[in-house]
Amino acid sequence: FPFGIRILCFTPPMQTRRAALLTMLAFAIAPAVSASGEKKMKATVSFHMETEATDNPKMIFTQMAYGKQRFFRRMPEVTTKDMVSFSPFPSDAGGDDYGIVFILKENAAKRLAAITSANQGRWMLAQINGRVVDGVLIDKQIDDGRLVIWKGAMLADVTLFDEGLPRVGQEGKKKK
DSSP states (O other), rough: GGGOOOOOOOSOOHHHHHHHHHHHHHHHHHHHHHHOOOOOOOOOOOEEEOOOOTGEEEEEEEEETTEEEEESSSSSEEEGEEEEEEEEOOOOOOEEEEEEEEOHHHHHHHHHHHHHHHTTSEEEEEETTTTTEEEEEEESSSOSEEEEEEEEEEHHHHHHHHHOOBTTOOOSSSOO
């Protein structure tokens, strides 16, 4: 089997071949079944809210922010599935460094407004494909349905987002 998978069959000798064939068939169709017709995003973005160090250690991770170790929820508050469109822009860092504005779906925008209203004075961390790229201090409720990553996105990230999300102003167009 590929990838070093070893299967032990405890079946009578005549049924061994049938069991092996059924197992190979299951591995062959598993990717098709798991996709279930939904388009898989090649790029992911997630926003994680700061929490307390006393929370369940399995549910938090640490990150340095402005010289201090902070704790963030593993479960993101907002993810790529909550996005309608995006718009990249060159960041102040220059070079191949970009910022991205994400426009949220209506239900996600309402959820974000509630979260930011309740968590003023805390940090929200942004990750692209699992890589921490930026963080912002929540100083007021975000009620316009827009989340911004100010720096840390690369041109390759923007290209991957282009494959799955429309640009702002092109929301009704289908991606190929």
